[in-house]
Amino acid sequence: MGSQMTEMLKGTLEGIVLAILDVRPAYGYEITARLRDQGFTDLVEGTIYALLVRIEQRGFVDVEKVPSEKGPPRKVYSINAQGRGQLDEFWRTWSFLAERIGQLHEGEK
Template identity: 65%
Template structure:
């Protein structure tokens, strides 16, 4: 299941991170920690940082540099209206796709 999980996460990780940011602003390490706390242990920190660069470039988040007690300022990411719209589309697509996939599962409903 490891390889399939990794491949499926690649396609959905942006939506997952946007969902996390819909709750509260966060910086990269906080996002990685939240992911791991929710069972996404296999996601590397570098993957999260690369994704944050992409969502920033796409204009889905606002970024504020906040002073840190240790080292350079942290980039805190906040979901903006464009990101909220992208997240809503992600959830619509997720529901549609998961329903279609589940309909193909011969094991579904066999309880």
């Protein structure tokens, strides 16, 4: 992933992870795997875990510890009402930016 992609991803990753959790609850490795399946192949697992800690601290997700067949229990994250509000704001902002950037790309004023 190029440096420009990395910088853009930093600003949108929280919204992307909330969107994944809006589909269904997941644990950290599962979220990373879904992102890699979507083409974010250079994404480091530690980046996702650090983001999950932040969104948990900000109150956007609920966490449930679920027994694991191997090792300690897994923390499964699910988006809550506050997280959905944040996700809605993310999509509004994304739509606004995408429209304006599209206009610039097409040379419109």
